[in-house]
Amino acid sequence: QVQLVESGGGLVQAGASLRLSCKASGGTFSGRTFGHYATAWFRQGPGKEREFVAATNWNTSKFYYAASVKGRFTISRDDAKRMVFLQMNHLNSEDTAVYLCAVHWLGDGSEFASGYEHWGQGTQVTVSS
Secondary structure (H helix, E strand, C coil), X not given: CCEEEEECCEEEECCCCEEEEEEEECHHHHHCCHHHEEEEEXXXXXXXXXXXXXXXXXXXXXXXXXXCCCCCEEEEEEHHHCEEEEEECCCCHHHCXXXXXXXXXXXXXXXXXXXXXXXXXXXXXXXXX
């Protein structure tokens, strides 16, 4: 089974930075190159629906960001290590949420959750003002 495990969340003050990581493992990857997966980060705040944060298409030729994080957050990946990262700067209370990573084989970097076949369980980010 494919597994995605996020880490790096925590409690920080407004204005601080955090770097989230997502490690991919599992049987599917043994037959497919991780570098052929679109990767994304979504978040779900308390009492809110899951929302798109950032994504890359499968060959990282395109990057997409939600308007609320553009210029503050950066998505990146290390295909050799099967890892995806989210660098978050200038955090504010609106960024408080559970952050989840997701991947999809040969995906185009969709901003819709339905565009991803594998999901992690998430890591909590709490920003105090």
